[in-house]
Amino acid sequence: MIEENQETEFIIPHDSLVFIPLGGVTEIGQNFFLYGYKGKWLIVDCGLGFPGDHFPGVEVLLPDPTFIAQHKKDIVGLFITHGHEDHIGAIPYLWQDLQCPIYATPFTAELIEDKLNEFNLVGRAQLEVIEQGALLELPPFEIEFIPVNHSIPEPNMLAIRTKEGTIIHTGDWKFDSSPVIGEKINIDTLKELGRNGVLALVCDSTNIFSEKEEKTEQDVRSSLIEIFKSAPSRIIITCFASNVGRIESIYQAAHETGKQVCLMGRSFWRIDSAARAAGYMKNIPPFLTEEEAENIPKNKIVYICTGSQGEPYSALSKIASQNTNELFMLGESDTVIFSSRVIPGNELAIAALQKRLLMSGCTIITDREKLVHVSGHPSQDSMKKLYEYLKPQIAIPVHGEPMYIIEHKKLAEKWGAKNAIIVEEGDVLELNDGDPEIIGEVPVGCLAVDGKKIVSLGADVIKKRRKMIEGGSVVGTVVVNQKGDLLGEPQISSFGLLDTDPSDLETLIQLIKKNISDMDNSLKEDDATLKETIRLTIRRFITEQFGKKPLIEIHLVRI
């Protein structure tokens, strides 16, 4: 996917401290941020994006590493803020193009190692496990990992120090006054950073439209205890697999109400083993497997399931389809809890899953009815505090649709940032002297993982695929002799035309035969003319009969 000889036209001045986002600014996902200084590069995060229905048939999106791959010898390292897929998921796909050490805290490193394993990269990719709070000297950068709170263990804010000043890159974060995993954010650390001077703050915009601070994970835990107490029979609860704090909350709520906990779905088992390997969930006995849970009375069991976003192959989706073992048949006395938010784009899939679940008569509880979820991102209140502590000269909003980025910029100015600046993917932002300026652009783009291939996501490819979905596709086969006389019957295949009646196809074949025999003899000898005649016959017929414009290909075989 990378053209080796492609040179970047834009040359970064040696003494410029630059920030170049290659993904993760004006969208959620594909986090991939570059910091460049004195010919060296530091990368923060390397994440996936999820295309939703926007890119038909594509499961996963990657940021395009073309620009930084040209500088791979000068990369001091890839620094991972935390273990969510939109921050680590692209590592195994893009590592070949980076070939630099990866720095991550223990839990995050466990998740990364799983991925490297899958891609046979263990031993080749250098994974450096560092402690939370670690300080690394990688000239011309000094990088400090500052623990924050978020919806996964070991989230970190990075302080990136250079001779030009200190940049704070928040990653995903929030203030949690009583975190169930990890510690509260150390306010003194933040204040000290502020006193020493912060050149730029690169900060999460995900929740910028929430004004007030939300409830905490402890509040969710208390609420779950009440719900578990009054549930008449089985409890089935779905949440994001990486939310180890939530898993602990569910365990505690189950424990306090005399219930045991079973995990369903591969992602939960993977997180369970990564979390335990990194020293979390020490006081929680092993979770039950589905088989082990079979013998537990129905009012004594809680199932934690994948499927909070309506994913078709998740445990919850299988339960909704009654596609598990017979003992599991969902019933009227069961309670299903969605302990998660709706990720934009998944509304219909989730509603469809809930509809299928409700056919059993079960009770569904979401965050609309009860406190069963809190966000891992900061509201305006929290962000204002962060700005007060850090007093950044420059504010660079990231993580959010443009509406969010613009709102964050406005508020950052209100909160005292001298310069709040909006950058887009590919912009080269010079930060020297606290006077930010976009001094150029580098190639930027989006790659799609499509089956086993990684392909560049040009607009054309997507347009063609959309056209195929809307208009269908038709292939016509015609065999002729050198003079252009038909040998055998023409054959037609069509895809994506909902209602293809065999008699329609027969009519079309007769039409093709007639139009070929009506052609002048000299024209029939020319492949291009013959093909075009057949193509037009098919196209007119489909448009008249179906009101559609399909993609058409002709297999003309001349013998």
Added chain:
Amino acid sequence: MIEENQETEFIIPHDSLVFIPLGGVTEIGQNFFLYGYKGKWLIVDCGLGFPGDHFPGVEVLLPDPTFIAQHKKDIVGLFITHGHEDHIGAIPYLWQDLQCPIYATPFTAELIEDKLNEFNLVGRAQLEVIEQGALLELPPFEIEFIPVNHSIPEPNMLAIRTKEGTIIHTGDWKFDSSPVIGEKINIDTLKELGRNGVLALVCDSTNIFSEKEEKTEQDVRSSLIEIFKSAPSRIIITCFASNVGRIESIYQAAHETGKQVCLMGRSFWRIDSAARAAGYMKNIPPFLTEEEAENIPKNKIVYICTGSQGEPYSALSKIASQNTNELFMLGESDTVIFSSRVIPGNELAIAALQKRLLMSGCTIITDREKLVHVSGHPSQDSMKKLYEYLKPQIAIPVHGEPMYIIEHKKLAEKWGAKNAIIVEEGDVLELNDGDPEIIGEVPVGCLAVDGKKIVSLGADVIKKRRKMIEGGSVVGTVVVNQKGDLLGEPQISSFGLLDTDPSDLETLIQLIKKNISDMDNSLKEDDATLKETIRLTIRRFITEQFGKKPLIEIHLVRI
């Protein structure tokens, strides 16, 4: 689409008063409700559904009229509550199957006539224009149109009176304390209905999760005036075309701030003419066309545009693509207002449109930042009042995902309904004696308008189309003689495999040739065996190379 000889197995008892929803209960859209009594049928509404990305390539969904089409001679009429697409949009498609008079108030009738016109049904379909508040005697039913408030002119609640009792069918409604079009709901009328006894209330659940009453359209108008006052240059505002009250509010806000108004998009011109034909917008001078607006100074013009849901061919989408005339180039001083809600499923399309708009530097205002929209549906507060006034014995929640229906049922019980009952599409609900019982089921389904065809939406068809999107499709053509020896080169076409490298195809063709020549002579003489060999060759190759499982068809021509 209807099998003429298909008989309903279930016979409805002659003296039963039954309610049979064929659409519009557990989903938004496709409203199509039957009331049956003494061998006669009354239909309420006949609307479209929008499939979103859930049914790839399908633009519009229809309820399946199979059951009622068998009784078309006994239909007393189709009664339309109001003119929204999800209440009238299926009329032209299904009228053939109903062939009954259509009753609608003047504005709604204008919209219906437009549709009949498009389908050459004017003069054939009998459209009866009735006044709001009209009372119709169509034994064994008496039907009264009771004006309510909603986000379109002339919304009506129906009182359907029979010897067994009175049913109130709300349609879409809300209480508006100061409606800009039409009158406030007459509370005395509702109370009197209650005093005379309401057997059943069939009621809108759309906003059941909103507790408090929202602001009114008058409040939106005041808010728009403030926004218009401070806008530095052009104002571009998008809303639902049928929301004539909103169009009036925009006009008034423009008028009070010294601006003129231009309409952009076909739907707005259609509504404009329907509204004026029915006597609305009398005091509003004709809106400007795009050409007329060109000469107006930028700070004196407001454009009302289609596109609030991110529709790709809407006026707003064209503006975002700078795909209008050159004078229109969107710029930093322009203000774009989304005066509408996000319909679930459209989140990503709207976000993508806003992203494109923001590239011009314009300011976007949505209902997140300012009061620019109010809902046309009732909150819990309003519904509670309606239940208090009507005191229905039976409550039948409709219009909403199952979560909404279930919540409505719970609240209806709290609000005093003796029996709150959940029905699904196709259920036959007997209402006699205030003792509701589901006594049977009739055929029910969903039809898709796919280009020019109307097709039944079986799970298989959709499954196949999804498979094609995910796995792509391949057609291979092979010409052989009677012995099975190849004549000419095999040909391959593939669709939806993102990255089809010509050298991959060449490898595949060589593989097919080799595998055919490796076959035993006797096997090559059998078409089925030869085809299967080719199919498997293609399938294995695509799975290995692309990691995909495409739909495969083989054109084998034997000469």
